[in-house]
Amino acid sequence: MTEEKRRLIDENGIRTDGRRWDELRPLKIEVGVVKNADGSALIEWGKNKIIAAVYGPKEMHPKHLELADRAFLKCRYHMAPFSVEERKNPAPSRREIEISKVIREALQPALFLEDYPRTAIQVYVEVLQSDGGSRVAGVTASALALADAGINMRDLVVGCAVGKVDGKVVLDLNDIEDKEGSGDMPFTFMPNLNQVTLLQMDGLFTLDEFKQAVELGKAGGMKVYQAQREALLKRYFDGAAPDSSAPAAEMMEA
Amino acid sequence: MVDIIRKQVIPGDVIVTGDYRPGSFVQRRGNDMVALRVGLAEVAQNGVKVIPLSGAYMPRAEDMVVGKVVNVTGYGWEADINSCFVGYLPGQFVFGRDFSPATHDLMTRFRVGDLLLAKIEAFDRTKDPQLSIRGPGLGKIPQGEIVRISPMKVPRLIGRKGYMINMIADLTACNVKVGQNGMIVVDGTPEGTEKAVAAINLVQEGAHMADLTARVQRLLGAPVTPEPAAEGDSGE
Numbered sequence: 001m002t003e004e005k006r007r008l009i010d011e012n013g014i015r016t017d018g019r020r021w022d023e024l025r026p027l028k029i030e031v032g033v034v035k036n037a038d039g040s041a042l043i044e045w046g047k048n049k050i051i052a053a054v055y056g057p058k059e060m061h062p063k064h065l066e067l068a069d070r071a072f073l074k075c076r077y078h079m080a081p082f083s084v085e086e087r088k089n090p091a092p093s094r095r096e097i098e099i100s101k102v103i104r105e106a107l108q109p110a111l112f113l114e115d116y117p118r119t120a121i122q123v124y125v126e127v128l129q130s131d132g133g134s135r136v137a138g139v140t141a142s143a144l145a146l147a148d149a150g151i152n153m154r155d156l157v158v159g160c161a162v163g164k165v166d167g168k169v170v171l172d173l174n175d176i177e178d179k180e181g182s183g184d185m186p187f188t189f190m191p192n193l194n195q196v197t198l199l200q201m202d203g204l205f206t207l208d209e210f211k212q213a214v215e216l217g218k219a220g221g222m223k224v225y226q227a228q229r230e231a232l233l234k235r236y237f238d239g240a241a242p243d244s245s246a247p248a249a250e251m252m253e254a
Numbered sequence: 255m256v257d258i259i260r261k262q263v264i265p266g267d268v269i270v271t272g273d274y275r276p277g278s279f280v281q282r283r284g285n286d287m288v289a290l291r292v293g294l295a296e297v298a299q300n301g302v303k304v305i306p307l308s309g310a311y312m313p314r315a316e317d318m319v320v321g322k323v324v325n326v327t328g329y330g331w332e333a334d335i336n337s338c339f340v341g342y343l344p345g346q347f348v349f350g351r352d353f354s355p356a357t358h359d360l361m362t363r364f365r366v367g368d369l370l371l372a373k374i375e376a377f378d379r380t381k382d383p384q385l386s387i388r389g390p391g392l393g394k395i396p397q398g399e400i401v402r403i404s405p406m407k408v409p410r411l412i413g414r415k416g417y418m419i420n421m422i423a424d425l426t427a428c429n430v431k432v433g434q435n436g437m438i439v440v441d442g443t444p445e446g447t448e449k450a451v452a453a454i455n456l457v458q459e460g461a462h463m464a465d466l467t468a469r470v471q472r473l474l475g476a477p478v479t480p481e482p483a484a485e486g487d488s489g490e
Contacts (some may be wrong), residue, residue: 023382119338155266192266
């Protein structure tokens with residue numbers, strides 16, 4: 001079946017980009033990159049370069065879609081025409097519409113939407129350069145952008161893809177493994193609450209492989225969470241100790 | 255003095271475990287006190303709260319806000335109060351109880367574009383915030399320059415017992431009206447206004463810095479004096 005296909009893991013267990021089965025691609029996260037947005041984050045994960053920007057809570061338009069008891073969460077995942085090797089039509093494709101939906105559903109459990117009735121919160125995920133696992137990278141960046149925008153959250157959301165390559169479960173697929181491998185499983189969760197918010201699966205996994213994949217995804221996700229934490233703390237505290245001399249939150253009349 | 259422990263937190267962080275009262279932006283999960291926002295957590299004897307470092311303005315009853323009239327309806331005015339909700343000032347609050355749209359002309363008081371210093375009279379989840387201009391100093395702001403800062407930085411701009419804002423106003427000879435929604439109106443001579451705006455922007459950018467008062471004094475060309483001690487710095 002796979003005898004003519006090229007091997008994605010060599011005899012030493014090294015993958016196409018030189019990683020071992022349980023290693024992540026290089027990861028860099030920065031918070032607060034879009035000045036005009038209320039919150040934003042840039043994630044560079046392998047060859048992925050993704051900007052997430054959050055606007056809101058703001059007045060809901062069109063008015064008839066506003067929800068009386070909570071905020072309307074709107075997500076848009078979009079790939080720039082230059083994000084892939086062959087120009088991509090900028091119009092939203094079937095795939096992008098689907099990913100927008102799953103990103104929204106991956107973020108929603110972490111948000112206190114009921115704290116912002118009748119408003120809209122908009123999340124824009126713009127893929128500038130695409131590699132494997134862009135939806136989980138998008139969720140990871142969006143969670144940071146939402147925290148940066150100051151929206152009440154139960155927890156951050158962090159993601160990591162797992163897949164099956166040459167019959168082996170591996171962490172964090174790159175583009176080649178995603179396309180030529182035999183299965184992939186994007187996976188996002190809330191690390192402190194230990195709750196899964198997104199789990200998709202493409203390809204065939206046995207029950208054992210599935211369990212192994214979830215464990216692997218969780219371990220990988222926790223590493224991503226550390227990077228996420230550091231990025232957010234760097235943006236707000238820049239590694240400095242809490243400033244005890246600054247006045248507290250007391251509101252005082254001018 | 256009560257011991258207050260401060261901690262940098264992000265959403266989902268456990269601030270402290272134990273029997274505390276969860277305050278603003280804190281949720282109890284079993285025995286854990288969990289932060290819901292990025293900010294500084296304060297653990298006092300009984301309560302835990304988070305002072306958020308980012309976020310939009312959410313109206314609260316009794317807040318003083320600066321608003322800009324964006325619409326005049328038949329029964330009142332709608333004002334942009336730098337929030338996801340539009341502030342509504344009913345005609346009765348301006349003309350009195352015998353207000354009638356047939357006899358009173360709303361346009362004689364405030365027009366679209368006018369600035370107001372108002373108080374949030376009432377706000378709940380179901381209705382837009384209601385404004386009132388009853389109170390000393392409230393009402394139309396005739397002139398001045400608007401500066402917008404993050405609403406989370408307003409307490410720092412005001413300072414302990416209004417120290418920072420009074421200092422900026424005194425040193426620039428400007429009249430400064432601060433809304434808790436992050437909208438500020440500065441009125442004075444052109445030079446004074448320019449200096450006051452620069453000082454306000456400095457506070458916005460350096461709200462976390464320990465020597466902020468000295469920096470502002472240096473910017474305004476005043477002798478550097480230490481800010482009064484935190485003594486008596488208490489309250490809700």
